[in-house]
Amino acid sequence: xxxxxxxxxxxxxxxxxxxxxxxxxxxxxxxxxxxxxxxxxxxxxxxxxxxxxxxxxxxxxxxxxxxxxxxxxxxxxxxxxxxxxxxxxxxxxxxxxxxxxxxxxxxxxxxxxxxxxxxxxxxxxxxxxxxxxxxxxxxxxxxxxxxxxxxxxxxxxxxxxxxxxxxxxxxxxxxxxxx
Numbered sequence: 001x002x003x004x005x006x007x008x009x010x011x012x013x014x015x016x017x018x019x020x021x022x023x024x025x026x027x028x029x030x031x032x033x034x035x036x037x038x039x040x041x042x043x044x045x046x047x048x049x050x051x052x053x054x055x056x057x058x059x060x061x062x063x064x065x066x067x068x069x070x071x072x073x074x075x076x077x078x079x080x081x082x083x084x085x086x087x088x089x090x091x092x093x094x095x096x097x098x099x100x101x102x103x104x105x106x107x108x109x110x111x112x113x114x115x116x117x118x119x120x121x122x123x124x125x126x127x128x129x130x131x132x133x134x135x136x137x138x139x140x141x142x143x144x145x146x147x148x149x150x151x152x153x154x155x156x157x158x159x160x161x162x163x164x165x166x167x168x169x170x171x172x173x174x175x176x177x178x179x
Contacts, residue, residue, distance in 0.1 A: 020102055022159040023095055023173050029150055031093035038088055039074065046073040075114050082110040086174070096174035097164075109168060116163035120149055 022028075050069050056062050081087040082105050085096050097113070099105055105113070124145040128138055153161045160170050 020098070020158070020170060020172055022153070023093075023171060025150065025153060025159070027093055028095065028153075028161070028171060031089050031095055032150075034092060035087060035089040039077075042073065042077055043070055046070055075111070078114050078117075079107060079110040082113060083107055090171075094174060095171050097169055097171055100168050100170060102172070105169060113164065113167035113169045116167045119163045119166075120146055 047066065047070065050056070050062075050066050054062055054065070056066070078087065081090075082097050085098070085104055090096060097105060097110075099109055121142060124141045128141055133141070149162070153159055156162060156165055158170065164170050
């Protein structure tokens with residue numbers, strides 16, 4: 001019967017999704033830091049390419065265009081890797097990003113996750129924009145917010161980061177995907 005072949009919510013005969021338990025916060029944050037180190041290289045190469053192609057002679061020339069370009073380059077990097085399941089840092093730390101049901105991300109969902117992931121940095125940057133804070137104070141504010149945002153995952157029912165909840169995604173434990 002066709003009705004028996006369709007899986008329903010709560011149906012125990014349907015194949016169960018992979019373990020959707022959130023990895024430990026320490027491992028997720030270690031992966032986050034490693035991702036930042038890898039992004040340094042991506043941003044460096046993209047910035048060099050932008051500066052060369054635009055013939056920028058001074059660091060503050062074309063600053064907003066450079067920021068927009070780097071935003072797009074980072075988006076392409078993350079969306080491309082997330083639709084394949086793992087970034088390079090996620091492979092190292094044995095993490096994988098999936099949708100709420102445990103399936104691979106679509107490009108639209110990965111793009112939504114990229115937009116939501118800016119909640120790691122945007123709130124403190126917007127809050128301090130009207131003030132001309134010295135770099136040290138600005139760094140303390142941003143690092144403080146990052147720590148608060150990470151700890152807030154403890155209040156999510158599945159211990160996921162809130163940007164993942166907003167995007168309908170989740171980080172799960174996984175060995176590196178092989179091709």
